[in-house]
Amino acid sequence: MSAGLRMLTRSRSRSPRTRPRGGGEEPASIPRREVAAEGREKHRPGKCQQKTQRLHVAYEALDGEKGEGAEPLKVSAWEPQGWQQQLANIRTMRSKKDAPVDQLGAEHCYDPSAPPKVRRYQVLLSLMLSSQTKDQVTAGAMQRLRARGLTVDSILQTDDSTLGELIYPVGFWRSKVKFIKQTSAILQQHYDGDIPASVAELVALPGVGPKMAHLAMAVAWGTISGIAVDTHVHRIANRLRWTQRPTKSPEATRAALEEWLPRELWSEINGLLVGFGQQTCLPVHPRCQACLNQALCPTAQGL
Numbered sequence: 001m002s003a004g005l006r007m008l009t010r011s012r013s014r015s016p017r018t019r020p021r022g023g024g025e026e027p028a029s030i031p032r033r034e035v036a037a038e039g040r041e042k043h044r045p046g047k048c049q050q051k052t053q054r055l056h057v058a059y060e061a062l063d064g065e066k067g068e069g070a071e072p073l074k075v076s077a078w079e080p081q082g083w084q085q086q087l088a089n090i091r092t093m094r095s096k097k098d099a100p101v102d103q104l105g106a107e108h109c110y111d112p113s114a115p116p117k118v119r120r121y122q123v124l125l126s127l128m129l130s131s132q133t134k135d136q137v138t139a140g141a142m143q144r145l146r147a148r149g150l151t152v153d154s155i156l157q158t159d160d161s162t163l164g165e166l167i168y169p170v171g172f173w174r175s176k177v178k179f180i181k182q183t184s185a186i187l188q189q190h191y192d193g194d195i196p197a198s199v200a201e202l203v204a205l206p207g208v209g210p211k212m213a214h215l216a217m218a219v220a221w222g223t224i225s226g227i228a229v230d231t232h233v234h235r236i237a238n239r240l241r242w243t244q245r246p247t248k249s250p251e252a253t254r255a256a257l258e259e260w261l262p263r264e265l266w267s268e269i270n271g272l273l274v275g276f277g278q279q280t281c282l283p284v285h286p287r288c289q290a291c292l293n294q295a296l297c298p299t300a301q302g303l
């Protein structure tokens with residue numbers, strides 16, 4: 001094996017499954033072909049960790065694909081300097097799991113005793129409500145909706161002004177009333193009251209963006225389809241220079257992170273960084289003095 005090239009022998013994760021962080025029942029499984037399609041769509045190669053030598057190019061092959069006809073994949077070896085230590089420090093700072101997202105995130109807002117497709121609908125709804133909204137406000141709105149029995153049918157039978165009163169004061173509540181009604185009608189007509197099991201179909205629903213879609217795949221379906229990047233993840237990734245160059249949108253940050261972050265960390269990164277952003281790396285006046293990453297953080301060092 002040459003010094004500059006090596007064959008990665010680690011098997012590639014194929015749509016690893018995760019449990020909802022809040023516990024509860026196992027999500028219903030999805031058709032295998034959709035899981036495979038999702039994995040192909042979002043796969044980014046892993047990286048080879050080697051301390052003494054930086055590799056520029058590597059090849060990765062799936063188990064069973066190393067023989068004839070297997071096309072090796074080129075893997076970028078770029079990675080942010082010191083990211084493992086920065087990540088370890090964030091895990092330490094987040095060890096108490098006492099940020100709002102830890103108690104009130106989407107994985108805590110559904111009724112665990114409801115039938116699987118109702119649970120999945122509730123997960124999607126809580127994600128739709130959560131954009132531009134504090135976790136506490138989203139949780140309150142979900143509580144009021146669930147008190148009336150939160151299903152596709154019940155939402156479609158609720159008039160717009162009542163629905164508005166129930167979800168107020170979530171951000172952009174008027175638009176969300178409209179999106180929730182439109183999305184619920186589509187789910188009833190095309191998905192038998194369930195939610196779709198692919199990112200492509202989820203983002204096609206009114207009011208559902210990529211971050212919500214990836215979180216819905218993880219929480220509702222137990223499938224890791226990509227890194228869910230919201231404003232916290234976007235901001236912190238840029239402050240720590242976890243993107244090769246500055247990114248202007250959460251979607252650009254997601255693509256940049258997926259280029260190098262090992263896939264086995266994808267499911268962890270959203271909750272970890274959202275809580276870190278809520279407690280320490282605040283949008284305005286981050287608490288750098290209290291941050292274990294202060295000496296390792298390019299932003300704090302003025303770089």
Ligand code: SF4
Binds near residue numbers: 280281288291293294
């Ligand atoms: S040092 Fe400051 S800017 Fe850097 S990660 Fe910590 S809180 Fe955020």
